[in-house]
Structure formats: C-alpha cells, structure tokens
Amino acid sequence: MWVVEVENLHKIYPGGVKALNGISFKVSKGEIYSILGPNGAGKTTAMKIIATLLKPTSGSVSVMGIDVTSNSNAVRRIIGYVPQDLSADDELTGVENVILQARLYGISKGEARRRAMELLEMVGLKDAANRIVRSYSGGMRRRLELAMGLVNDPELLILDEPTLGLDVQSRLTLWDYIKRLKNERGLTILMTTHYMDEADKLSNRVAIIDHGKIVVEGSPEELKSRIGGDVIMVKASKPSHNIIDKIVAIEGVLGVDLVENIVRIKVESAEKAMAKLLGVLSSIGTSVESISIAKPTLDQVFIEYTGRMFRDEEPSDFRKQVMVWRRRR
C-alpha cells in the first residue's frame, strides 16, 4: 500500500488563483519524498491539502488508503505536520508546547509529559525544555516543531520547508534528525523544499514542481543522469546572436542554451571542451565575466525541465498573486 496517493489534484483559490494544476504522485513506506520547486509553485498548498487543512478543488488524496476529505479525522490521527510558518506558541515553554500537542491526540497529561521529554531529548532540546519559546533560536524552534509533529507517533511526517531561513550549521543538524527518523524509525517523510542540495542529500525520490504541475519525478541520481555529462556555464556580458551556433559546432558539445546572459553548455567532458570553447569565445569577441564547471546537480535538472533559472528570479504575476493572497489570510 502507498502511504500517500495523490491523484490529479487541483486547487483553485477563491479569486481564481490556480495553485495546483493536476498533480499526481505516490509515496511508499519508509521513503523520504521531496517536492522541490520555487516559492509559489504550489508546494505548501499540496502539503496543506494532505494535512487536511485545505479542501482540494478536485482530485483525490489519501493517506494509508484513507481519503483526506471524507475522513479527515482518521487521517489527522496518523500524520504529523510541521508547517512552514512557525506554529509553536512562543509564550509557552518548549515542553508545554509539546505536551499541549500530545494532549490534543487524547494522550493523558502524565503520558504526554513523559513523551514530550523523550522527544525533546531526541531533538536535542532537553536542556531548553523549560525555557519560553520566545527565547529559542531559529534552529531550536524548527527542532521543537519537529518534536511537536512526532507526538502521535505518525505513519507519515509532512515537513513543509523544514530548514527555511536556517543557517548552514542548523540546517545540517536538522538534516541529521530527519535522516535518523527515516533510518531508525522507518518513518515515511513527505517534505517540500526549495533547496536543491536538501532534496539531493535527503530524499529517495524527488518531484520537481513548477506552476502547480509536476514537471519531472525520480530519484536524485536518476534525474541527474538524465542530463548526462558536465555543464559549463559561461556568464557573458553581451552574448552575441550567433554564439549558440558557434559553440554547438565545437567537438564534444552536446547542447547549448541561453538563459538571460548565461550560456549553458552541456559537454561530454568539461576539461576537454574548455580549451576549444575559450578559443571560440574570444574569436567571436564575447567578453566573458565568469566561467564555471558543474557536474550534474538537481539545479540543472530544474533548469533542464523548466527552462528557467531556479534562484534570483522575479516572481511571476501568478506567484505575486498567491503571495498577496497569503498575506491577506
């Protein structure tokens, strides 16, 4: 049985913003499944629907075979949800937050306290358990959220952007906890992220989502091998029109494309092609600002499948609309 089954899911918000445009995916037991995409791609919407916080416009979603719309409470009992926005009450202590959450699952007060201390110890917050959450650092808050998502010993843990806004050190710590949850407890984890390296390091399978649609799905290795070869990125100040034709002609070049002022050249071997490439660039008088060589990464998978750069992108009108809508909520 699939832990999560999403079938042709659509979500149109009041006001007509299409957040999800027919996505389908399945998560099997014990895997970490990542949904990767830029901000506003519809990741959070999908997570909220699976966590029973939003109703889908159409399509079906089930967790452990239980439908999320018709049988929400049964689904709630078996999932843990760690939202993107911080949700721990910052006027309570860490342990009070976890106890409260546990009691919402019908766990008695004494048992809730015992379980809370156990979970806080697991995420390394034992010493901070009795501190008011307001005094926690960003990383500590995220770990507290993680502990709160585990109080009911869920079958499925949903993590929405678990490391958003954390420094490198805190991110690595959190990754470690997430990996341990999977390895030691065999927990199934569905997470969203817009960090390529996070999806790459943690997940068994990745779905890349853009504009409310899944553009490609597979294991990180699979996706990277689909690109094949190395990539040379040349940042040119004024790429001339014939630059693509000239580069394609070089021996060993598999493909070239131009996104803004960056020329991406897919080659069999970057080392071999580099010398010839530099010659061609200088012969057509292109002034090069920088050159980088990349072995296949999920970044490139993203660009390959969406035709866009991942970061440093102005939000499209669609995204702006979603952002405005979110702010209004």
Add this chain to the structure above:
Amino acid sequence: MIRETAALYEREMVKWFRQKVQLVFVVIIPLMWMGLFGKSLNFSVLFRIPDVPGIEPIRAQIQHLIEEHIVKRYFGTYDYFSFFVVGMLSVFILFTTMWSGMSIVFDRRLGYLNRFLVAPIPRYSIVVSKILSSVTRSLIQASALLVIALALGLSLKASVGPIEILVLYAVITALAISFSSIFTAVAIRITSHDLVISIANLVNLPLMFTSNALFPTQQMPEYLQIIARLNPITHANNINRYFLLGVGDPVSLVGSAVYMILFTVVSLAIAMILSRKIE
C-alpha cells in the same frame, strides 16, 4: 473531547496568568470605574440639599420627599452607588468578554491554529476552550470589581448570604457564556484583529446605555425600552439587583430568568454550529 478542551483551556489560562500586567489591570479598571465614575455620577449625592442655617426642619422634609419620589422611585433604592455597582457587574462581563474573538484571530495569524486544526479534535473544542477561558477571566474581573466596590461603599441588603451570591454568579456566568459565545463566533472567519477591535468598540457603549446598568429603563422613550428589554444586561441586572439590593419586583424576575437562559442557550448553540467553519 473533554481532554482536548481541557488542554486548550489550560493553555489560554497559563498564557493569561503569565502576563502579570493583565492582573494589575484587573484591579485598576474597576478602581477607575467605581472610584472615579461611580463616585462622581452619584445621584444620591447630586440630589442632596446643602445645609443652609435656619431652614433645617423644612430642608429635612424636602430632602425626604426628593429621596422618596425621585431617587427611590427611579432607582428603587436611596443608594445610587450600590445601584450603579451591581449594574456595572454585568457591564464588566461585557467589557471583558467582548475581546474573546481576539485570541482566535491571533491564533490564526501566528500559525498556532493550524497546529490545533491538524489534530483529530472536534472543531468545537477549540471554540469551547476560548469561551471557557473568556468566561473565567470575566468572572475574575467581576469578582475584583465586587471586592473593590465593597471597599468603596457598596452596601448590600442585610439578608445577603451564600444563596444570593450563588444567584449572582449564576447570572453573570450565563451572561459571560452568551457574550463570549457571540464574540468568539463572530471572530471565527475574521482574519484581521482591527475588525475585532472595531466590533468591540461598536457594541460596548451602546450595550451599556441601552440597558438599565446606569439608569432605570422606565424613564426611557418607548423604542429604547424595547431595545433595553432585548438586552440581556438588563435582565441580568434585574435579577442581581433584586437579590443583592432588594430592588425590584420578584414577579418580573421569572421573565428575566427565562430570557437569560434562552439567550445563553441560543448564543452557545450559534457558536457551536459556526465552529465547524474554522479553517
């Protein structure tokens, strides 16, 4: 259901007691109203003829007539301050409970609400915990007011005992439940706290003035009397003034009691039904 509601209620109360400043306000607000407003707008004093040498027997007679035919006839007692205090007990329930929607709005804004909504709890347990905490806070506020007023000269009728106090608390609890239910229900789909503030500001003074809290209703124009009769504060005061001050007619209390019960049940039912709309 009880476990979850208890857990959520406990959270509200822990947060409230943790804000020590709140507790200071619980004392200051009634002090302001009783000490400043109650003592300056004191009709018993306003209608007192000053001592002028040489008019003594007549002064006393006229004073007696004024008290009998004006003060006592309108307020049912010679002691306006006590009339005012008992009326303000209900108004303070309103003043405290009208903010009960605020906490749902903030829970939503700060993301706490999502935590509750992903848990397998009945949606009404969230609303019930808000109502209960608002009722508790308003009863604490009303009790503080009662103690302060006693210190400032509130005089209850001689026969006030445990039963009268029990009736008082039953009445203000019912009032607190109805107002908390209404103001919580209103906030269920509201996302801006500004709107909650506007609603509270819109209703607080009108509800006070269209009741018998400050003045009796019989001298009001007909249309105001009708509004006053629909206002649960009026009925709460009728019952409280009878039991605490001996003011009013015991026969009319039955109507007031029935109205209070119906109003409470209906308000609570509305809040429960609307609680399904939380998201």
